[in-house]
Amino acid sequence: MSTNLIDIKGLNLWYGENQALHDVSMSVKPNSITALIGPSGCGKSTLLRSINRMNDIIAGCRVEGEITFHDKNILAPETDVMALRKKIGMIFQKPNPFPMSIKDNVTYGPRLHGVTDRESLDKLVEECINKSALWSEVQDRLGASAMSLSGGQQQRLCIARALSVNPEVILMDEPTSALDPIATNKIEDLAQDLKKDYTVVIVTHNMQQASRISDYTGFMYMGKLIEFDKTENIFENPSEELTERYITGRFG
């Protein structure tokens, strides 16, 4: 048994002829926040999407290598992808609440998975919205449309929705890039709180954000994972010249 929740080994990924990931190996410790940084197009989102097999839906995408989750290779054909995505949820750059009520956004997943009991659904709504630090702002209007929320609130609702199916890992792809500093702050605090019960992998273009909230940081460049280390090492004293140049803004 490994102490890592996720182990990525020798991952190669192609979009058609184009290789987007080159021999990426990295591991994710449980109850930690792992940040992925790197210039645009380096493969951060691609790597993140590999972890819950979201790349499957992209035509022409081909993967080699191994990603183990609880020591089982999730790239194996027999993997139940629906069950996997329940365990490994995803938050996107642009908040994407469903066009329904706040409450229904949270109960949607559980109902899909067969929970019908009203009382447990109500409890779940409060629990998840509480965990995503949104409860005090919406408890009086759970029936209102999710679209009436601010961008920052919508993003926290999406996190509540992700939590509703009881995941272990939450993948976040630039979750705050569309938000103002205050809303960003809330999401960052929330990510720190979530660490108690979940494992978070976050892609961000904001280096200060990576250094503020993450425990481990990976720096990617042209489809390769150049350096992966404890966050403080990456930002205080990176081992690779490329990493140093990128994070000190001497790139290109």
Add this chain to the structure above:
Amino acid sequence: MRNKFHADLDALTGDVIEMGNLVCNMLDRSVTAFANGDRVMADWVLEHKDEASRLDSLIEDEALRLLVLHQPMAGDMRRIATILKMITYIERIGRYAKNISNAAIDLMESGEHKPMPQISFMGAVAIEMVRDSLMAFETSNVKLVEDFESRDDELDRMRYDYLRTALAEMKACACNVDTYTSYLMVARYLERCGDNACKIAEKVHYMVTGKRIEIR
């Protein structure tokens, strides 16, 4: 790629080098003033003390400004952290140079000054350490400070030698007490300059390698 921040950081580095050179000259001249009873040298040091303080505050303000505005990372962060500590050590060395010059002036004014070339030997070791620590900063070359531990030992040993000589002279004639008391004070200041050079060396080592070391 170069941007405004890196240009500002280079300029800040230049200011630290300027402050370092100034204080090095102050120390060098204060030792000459004391060893040879040279009033012109002593006065020069006292006249430049304010310039060192001015650079100290200027560099501190600019370093804090860069920290706040740019939240630098990695090597840039280590450079600014190093500069913020270094200027305190450089400033202290400047203060010792001032003290040595004042001691020289006191002796000259009381008519008690005797030439004491021995102190220049100790001065040379201390000044060389200060100079090398600053050169290590300027060139990011930590080789220059590799042997600081043994150089610092050498300073301690010299001070101890002077102590024995001074005690003997004081015992031989009470007329020597004033002279050798300041002689010992100056030896003490020079030893402290060596300690501060070691502190600078430790910080520069951190800046260059990212590793913290302790020189003794």
